Amino acid sequence: MALMKMKFTQQRRVRLAQGLWLLSWLEVMCGVLTFCLGVYLKLELLRRAEVMDNSEIHIVPNILMMVGLASIAANWIASRVCQDALDANRFPPWKPFLLAWYMVVPVLCNLLISVVILSYGLQGRLEESLKVGLRNGIRFYKDTDVPGRCFQKETIDRLQMEFRCCGNNNYRDWFEVQWVSNRYLDFTSKEVKDRIRSNVDGRYLLDGVPFSCCNPASPRPCLQRRLIDNNAHYNYEYQTEELNLHPRGCREALTDYYMEMLDSTGPFVLSVLLVQVSVFVSLRFLQTAVEAAMSLEDKEGDSEGYLLEKGVKETLEDFKTNILKMLKFGEVEPEAAAAADKAGDATEKAADPAPSS
Numbered sequence: 001m002a003l004m005k006m007k008f009t010q011q012r013r014v015r016l017a018q019g020l021w022l023l024s025w026l027e028v029m030c031g032v033l034t035f036c037l038g039v040y041l042k043l044e045l046l047r048r049a050e051v052m053d054n055s056e057i058h059i060v061p062n063i064l065m066m067v068g069l070a071s072i073a074a075n076w077i078a079s080r081v082c083q084d085a086l087d088a089n090r091f092p093p094w095k096p097f098l099l100a101w102y103m104v105v106p107v108l109c110n111l112l113i114s115v116v117i118l119s120y121g122l123q124g125r126l127e128e129s130l131k132v133g134l135r136n137g138i139r140f141y142k143d144t145d146v147p148g149r150c151f152q153k154e155t156i157d158r159l160q161m162e163f164r165c166c167g168n169n170n171y172r173d174w175f176e177v178q179w180v181s182n183r184y185l186d187f188t189s190k191e192v193k194d195r196i197r198s199n200v201d202g203r204y205l206l207d208g209v210p211f212s213c214c215n216p217a218s219p220r221p222c223l224q225r226r227l228i229d230n231n232a233h234y235n236y237e238y239q240t241e242e243l244n245l246h247p248r249g250c251r252e253a254l255t256d257y258y259m260e261m262l263d264s265t266g267p268f269v270l271s272v273l274l275v276q277v278s279v280f281v282s283l284r285f286l287q288t289a290v291e292a293a294m295s296l297e298d299k300e301g302d303s304e305g306y307l308l309e310k311g312v313k314e315t316l317e318d319f320k321t322n323i324l325k326m327l328k329f330g331e332v333e334p335e336a337a338a339a340a341d342k343a344g345d346a347t348e349k350a351a352d353p354a355p356s357s
Contacts, residue, residue: 004307008289010300016289017085020282024079027279028072030272035068037061037268041261048254050155053132056125060118060262064269067111071276074104078283085290088299098287105280112273119262119269126258130251134168141210142181157212163257165250166213171227173249178203179210209245218243281307 008016041061045052077097084090137156143149160166167173185192185204195204207228214222223244226232289305296303 006285006289006305007302008285008293008305009302010293013286013289013293013303014086016282016286017082020279020286021079021082023275023279023282024075024082027075027272027275028079030275031068031071031075033068034071034269034272035065037265038064038066038068041265044258044261048159050152051130051133051137051159051250051254053129053136054125057122057129057258060115060122060265063111063115063118064265067108067115070104070108071272074101074108075276075279077101078279081283082286085286088294091290091294098283102280102284105276109273109276109280112269112276115269116266119266122262123255123259127251127255130254131168134251134254135173138168138173138179139177141177141179144181145183157210159250159254160210160212160246163248163250163253164215164246165248165253166209166246167249168251169249170247171209171213171245174209174213175205175207178205180204180206213245215243215246218245220244 038061041064042058045055045058045061049055078101081091081094081098084094137152140146140149140152141156142153144153182204187193192204195206196202199205206225208225209227211222211224214224220243223233223236227245228238230237284307285305287305288309289303292303292305293299293301
């Protein structure tokens with residue numbers, strides 16, 4: 001028994017074809033937007049690649065770009081099928097394409113679902129990637145003369161100014177690294193010597209931060225050095241001076257930024273998925289209704305369309321049987337192989353010349 005069988009008049013078939021044509025082009029536009037969204041996410045992630053430890057999160061924009069391009073092609077084909085659906089001469093050649101189309105579209109739908117799952121599931125990996133990447137970026141901040149790290153200082157400074165953040169977790173991260181290059185230190189100065197000697201690793205550490213940590217909203221001119229010494233500045237208490245520096249760490253700021261983008265991706269992708277499923281179901285009804293009408297003497301008579309020719313269980317069993325047949329295709333049965341060997345031996349004996357007396 002067919003699943004979801006419906007009766008279609010000629011007028012209903014025409015309306016279904018017209019509506020599906022519009023829906024297909026809507027999905028083509030959704031495919032374009034999906035591809036553009038993937039490109040945008042990819043570029044945003046590449047902009048911050050220097051402060052990320054791995055590229056696992058790139059799987060989301062990669063899938064979006066691939067699905068977007070495939071969706072454009074698949075739904076363009078669907079729109080062409082709708083144009084030719086009511087023409088007995090032009091519709092039959094589309095049947096082989098429709099078989100492949102029904103196999104490709106479910107794959108695209110599953111990929112869209114995986115994008116939604118990954119958008120929410122990769123938050124922990126994204127945060128860990130930023131944690132390690134920012135830690136390395138701060139550590140290499142001073143290495144402006146080292147090949148491969150020349151632009152690390154500029155990257156971190158621009159990042160802190162753009163996202164109004166400071167350090168990895170907070171501004172105190174800068175107290176734990178030497179972020180001033182040795183070429184800018186006066187090693188004849190007593191202060192510099194004392195700071196280096198006081199550190200076990202021989203590093204020049206100070207309770208200061210780069211200029212990019214300064215908060216422009218602060219009414220006080222920015223203080224960058226001796227930040228935890230209340231006596232170093234007039235009318236100053238470092239525990240209450242919240243506006244002097246950006247209060248957030250850059251890991252939190254970047255994680256919020258990317259997760260906001262990924263969170264907005266979810267509803268959009270689900271909307272695209274809903275439209276794609278509608279195209280899939282509608283095209284199946286249109287195909288079966290048109291094929292049934294073409295088999296009638298009166299091509300404009302009533303016909304029946306359905307989603308599946310049999311029930312779900314029977315369809316799955318048929319699908320399983322067809323797959324097994326395809327897997328066995330080309331395999332030689334043991335009986336057939338034995339028969340072939342016997343036939344070969346008989347042929348060789350017949351070909352041998354009779355022994356002379």
